[in-house]
Amino acid sequence: MKKQILAAVAISVFAVACTKSTTKTEQVEGADGSVTTTTTTVTESSPHVVDSAKVNQAKQDVNAKLDKAGDKIDDAAQKAKDKIDATADKTKQDLNKAGQNIKTEANKVGKDIKSGAQEAGKDAKDAARKGAAKVEDAAKKLKEDLSK
Template identity: 80%
Template sequence: MKKQIIAALAISVFAVACTKSTTKTEQVENPDGSVTTTSTTVTETPSDVVDTSKINKAKEDVKTKVDEAGDKIDNAAQKAKDKIDATADKTKQDLNKAGQDIKSEANKVGKDIKSGAQEVGKDAKEAAKKGASKVEEAARKVKEDLSK
């Protein structure tokens, strides 16, 4: 769209700059004595001032430069899009890896807690067993002392 606007503007500037307009007024006396005035406007494009091949060449040059500018803009936009896509993919991969690392560490912590709880349970059972055996031993001694 921008290309057409710029090209139309360039053509219109050349056309306006290369146009010459002349107005001629002619008065004719009629046989009855009245006067008739006729105005004629003549628009000329002098061939010695304007060379259409130069205009066409300038038009083509403008079109070429506008096309090149458009291509540069398109290429820059594509490069920016590619960089954004690459960054988004890298970020997604990093987030997935971080999520997996967190999950793995959480599983390890869970296993450690379970293992620690089992050890505490075993220690509590052994302590209760020792305590029970001491109580039995003490009860036996008391029974022996009472039977004496």
């Protein structure tokens, strides 16, 4: 769309540039010896007198400039895409690292809970042994007391 508009403008400029202007100056001497100067400007504009070589050159120039502008836009878009891709990659890496950190910490917590449960189990067994030993001692004493 932009190319068409610019091409139309370029053609219009060259059509106006093809206008022919002529200036004529006449001096007329009167019978009494006075001189009168008249300047006349004649402007001719013919739509049939368009230099196609100039129009084609202008069209090529416009197309070249439009191609340059399009290339600049494409370059800017590519740079923006590259920045977005880089940001997405960094974000992905950060999320992966955070996930690994959470997994590591969860494993540590799980190990702590497991070791704590094992220690509690050992303590309960020790307490049960001690309690059983006391019950046995008390039973022996009771047996001795009863046998006396």
